[in-house]
Amino acid sequence: MNHPVLSSxxxxxxxxxxxxxxxxxxxxxxxxxxxxxxLVFMVLTPALLFRTMSTVHVEQLDFKPVAMYFVAALxxxxxxxxxxxxxxxxxVVALAATFSNTVAIGIPLIGLxxxxxxxxxxxxxxxxxxLVLLTFATVMLELAVAREEAAAGRGADRHMAVTVLxxxxxxxxxPVPAPIVIGLLFAQTGWxxxxxxxxxxxxxxxxxxxxxxxxVGVTLSSTRVGDHLKGAxxxxxxxxxxxxxxxxxxxxxxxxxxLPLTVMIVAASLPIGANVFLFSQRYNVAEDLVTASVxxxxxxxxxxxxxxxxxxxxx
Numbered sequence: 001m002n003h004p005v006l007s008s009x010x011x012x013x014x015x016x017x018x019x020x021x022x023x024x025x026x027x028x029x030x031x032x033x034x035x036x037x038x039l040v041f042m043v044l045t046p047a048l049l050f051r052t053m054s055t056v057h058v059e060q061l062d063f064k065p066v067a068m069y070f071v072a073a074l075x076x077x078x079x080x081x082x083x084x085x086x087x088x089x090x091x092v093v094a095l096a097a098t099f100s101n102t103v104a105i106g107i108p109l110i111g112l113x114x115x116x117x118x119x120x121x122x123x124x125x126x127x128x129x130x131l132v133l134l135t136f137a138t139v140m141l142e143l144a145v146a147r148e149e150a151a152a153g154r155g156a157d158r159h160m161a162v163t164v165l166x167x168x169x170x171x172x173x174x175p176v177p178a179p180i181v182i183g184l185l186f187a188q189t190g191w192x193x194x195x196x197x198x199x200x201x202x203x204x205x206x207x208x209x210x211x212x213x214x215x216v217g218v219t220l221s222s223t224r225v226g227d228h229l230k231g232a233x234x235x236x237x238x239x240x241x242x243x244x245x246x247x248x249x250x251x252x253x254x255x256x257x258x259l260p261l262t263v264m265i266v267a268a269s270l271p272i273g274a275n276v277f278l279f280s281q282r283y284n285v286a287e288d289l290v291t292a293s294v295x296x297x298x299x300x301x302x303x304x305x306x307x308x309x310x311x312x313x314x315x
Contacts, residue, residue: 009309012109013302015210019217033218040212045103046179048205049123053183054193056120062260065251066125069264070132072247073098076238077133081140088144089285092276095137096293097238100270102126104216105301108209109270110263113309121263127180134275141283219274220295228292235272235289236297240304244268248312262312269308271297 022028028036077094084090100106102125110118186193193201225232247268251261272294280290 009109009113009302009306011112012105012213015108015213016217016220016298016302019214019219020221021217022214023218023221028214028218030222033215036211036215040104040208040215041175044204044208044211046175047201048107048208049126050179050183050186051193051198051201051205052116052119053123053180054186056184056187058184058188060120061124062121062258063124065121065256065260065264066128068251068254068256068261069125069247069268070128072243072250072268073133074136076243076246077136080238086144087285088141088148088283091137091140091144092280092283092286092290093235095133095279096235096272096276096290098243099133099273099276100129100239100267101216101273101298102129102267102270104212104274105298106267106270108213109305110266111209113266114259114263117259118263121260122267123180125264125267127177130275131177134279137279141279145283216298220298223291223295225292225295226288228289229296231289232292232296235293236300236304239272239293239297240269240301241308244308265312266305266309269301269305271301 019028023033077098080094080097081090084093102122106122106126107119110122114121244265248261248265251257251264272290274294277287277290277294280287
């Protein structure tokens with residue numbers, strides 16, 4: 001039980017299981033889970049992110065593994081789009097193959113496994129994760145929609161500059177990247193958070209991990225996989241195993257190593273993030289497949305993340 005992989009993953013599994021049971025027993029109803037989700041992302045997440053980054057100096061950050069993460073993500077994204085035919089559906093599926101649940105599952109898992117040093121690396125990734133991947137996906141989807149409208153003879157003019165700027169704005173002014181950036185800026189001043197403020201922030205941050213993981217279980221309890229199991233399994237294998245293997249292979253080929261790279265590989269192995277479902281809803285494509293894939297990816301992550309962590313720790 002003292003093995004680092006087991007000691008970090010078993011609490012995650014138990015908290016998700018508790019949420020699953022609570023959801024099935026209707027102890028937490030759908031209406032309440034939405035309110036709790038807002039509490040996690042609008043209150044607890046900013047408190048944790050700001051407090052952690054408020055003592056980090058920019059020169060302490062290692063951006064090379066983060067850069068390799070995005071190189072691998074964009075390579076896999078491009079391959080999936082071409083393989084699936086370049087349609088809106090292909091782009092949403094490609095996003096599912098590359099967009100990790102770095103917040104609700106990633107933060108508590110990395111915190112348990114690697115401590116504050118691991119969290120600093122993860123937060124460096126998180127500060128750019130949605131901004132880079134969701135902006136890229138938005139531009140690709142808008143281009144695909146424009147092509148489809150032109151082919152159908154509708155040909156509505158779309159101003160890509162407006163689309164890109166809106167995506168950038170939404171990516172920056174968001175409860176995840178914003179407190180990271182503000183915390184980093186605060187750290188560069190050399191100031192220290194007064195204890196009367198730091199203590200409440202610490203308490204809010206401590207509440208994040210357990211509540212976020214319980215909510216993952218509640219969400220899984222109401223998800224129906226149905227006829228999309230085969231497609232969801234295929235997408236899960238790409239996301240949970242092929243993506244981290246690509247990150248590892250590219251990074252090791254360039255001689256990268258150490259804790260920051262380990263965190264990036266584990267982050268790549270995390271299950272599909274919920275934002276992908278929002279994209280499938282917005283563009284009205286692959287909604288059932290993405291819903292099933294998020295559920296299967298999260299469920300199988302208990303096995304696949306364990307495998308990735310075990311292999312990384314051995315190498």
